Amino acid sequence: MADDMEIYAKFSARGYENPKLMELALNHPNAYRVWTWAIMYSVRNLTDGFVAEIVAKNTLFAKKKDLEILENLGFFEPNTMGTGDGISYLKGWFIHDFLDAQGRSRADVEELKAKKAEAGRQGGIASGKARAKQTGSKSEAPASDVLQAPVKQTESKTKPDTDTDTDSNLLITPPTPSKPDFAGLLDSLERLYPTNRFDGKTSQARMQLEIEWPKIVKAAGEADPREFLEAKTRAYVGATEERFVKTFSRFIGGELYARNWEKPKPETPSPRQVQPVKSRSQQNLEANMAKTWQYMTEEERARYSQGGFNAQQR
Numbered sequence: 001m002a003d004d005m006e007i008y009a010k011f012s013a014r015g016y017e018n019p020k021l022m023e024l025a026l027n028h029p030n031a032y033r034v035w036t037w038a039i040m041y042s043v044r045n046l047t048d049g050f051v052a053e054i055v056a057k058n059t060l061f062a063k064k065k066d067l068e069i070l071e072n073l074g075f076f077e078p079n080t081m082g083t084g085d086g087i088s089y090l091k092g093w094f095i096h097d098f099l100d101a102q103g104r105s106r107a108d109v110e111e112l113k114a115k116k117a118e119a120g121r122q123g124g125i126a127s128g129k130a131r132a133k134q135t136g137s138k139s140e141a142p143a144s145d146v147l148q149a150p151v152k153q154t155e156s157k158t159k160p161d162t163d164t165d166t167d168s169n170l171l172i173t174p175p176t177p178s179k180p181d182f183a184g185l186l187d188s189l190e191r192l193y194p195t196n197r198f199d200g201k202t203s204q205a206r207m208q209l210e211i212e213w214p215k216i217v218k219a220a221g222e223a224d225p226r227e228f229l230e231a232k233t234r235a236y237v238g239a240t241e242e243r244f245v246k247t248f249s250r251f252i253g254g255e256l257y258a259r260n261w262e263k264p265k266p267e268t269p270s271p272r273q274v275q276p277v278k279s280r281s282q283q284n285l286e287a288n289m290a291k292t293w294q295y296m297t298e299e300e301r302a303r304y305s306q307g308g309f310n311a312q313q314r
Contacts, residue, residue, distance in 0.1 A: 030066050048105050194242050
C-alpha cells in the first residue's frame with residue numbers, strides 16, 4: 001500500500017506509440033529525462049508546470065542543448081508573461097499541457113487541503129460531543145468545556161492529502177502546435193515535387209515533417225504555415241535543376257524551407273567581337289608575304305625581321 005503522503009505525476013501509458021515522444025526519447029534521451037523530471041518537480045512543488053531556468057540547470061541538471069531541443073519540439077514553452085506577483089516574471093519555461101494532464105493547479109490543491117483540514121476539525125468537534133454524550137452525565141457540559149477537552153484525532157482525519165493523483169485518465173499529451181491535416185498537406189506537396197524525389201509518404205518522412213512542424217510554424221511567422229510550406233516547396237523545386245533536387249525528407253530535415261529560392265536568370269551571352277574587315281589589297285599583300293617567307297633563307301628572314309629588305313640595302 002502506497003504511503004498516503006506519496007505524490008504522483010501522470011504519464012500516458014501509450015506514450016511509446018506517440019512519434020514525437022519516441023523521437024525525443026530515442027534521439028535525445030537526456031532531454032527526455034529532463035522533461036520527465038520537470039513534470040515530477042512541478043507536481044511535487046506545485047509550480048503549475050513552471051520550471052525556472054536556475055531549477056532546470058541546477059536541480060534537473062539540464063544542459064543548454066536539452067532545453068533548446070525541448071523548446072524547439074514544443075515540450076517546453078518559454079515564459080513570455082510580464083513581471084507580476086508570484087513566479088510569472090522568472091526566466092524559464094512552462095511544461096506544455098501540464099495543467100490539462102495533471103488535473104489540478106496549485107490553487108486547487110491548496111483549496112482541497114483547506115477543506116480537508118476544516119473537515120478534520122469539524123470531525124474532531126463531533127467526536128468530542130459524541131464521547132461526552134456517552135459518559136452518561138446528566139448535566140450537560142457547556143460547549144466551551146467540550147471544545148477545551150483534549151481530543152485525540154486520527155492522523156487520517158487531520159493530515160492534508162497531498163496526493164494529486166485523482167484521475168488516472170488524465171494523461172500527458174505530447175505537443176502538436178497548429179497541427180494540420182498532414183495527409184492532405186503531403187498530397188499537395190507531392191504534386192509540386194519531382195516524382196522520383198518525393199519520399200513524403202514514407203512513415204519516416206511523415207514523422208520528420210511532424211517533428212519539424214513547430215519550426216515551420218515559427219519560420220512562417222504571421223503567414224499560414226501550410227501555405228508557407230507549399231510556397232517554399234514550389235519555389236525550391238522551380239529554382240533547382242531537377243537532377244539536383246533533394247528528397248523531400250532532406251528538404252524538411254535540412255530546413256531548406258527557411259531559405260529564399262529564386263529561379264536563376266539565364267546568362268546573357270557576351271557580344272561577339274567582330275574583327276575589322278580587311279581590304280582585298282591588304283589580304284593579297286599578306287598572302288604574298290606569307291608565300292615569300294617560305295622561300296627565304298635564315299639570313300634573309302633575319303634581315304627582314306630587323307627592318308625589311310629595303311632597310312638592309314641602304
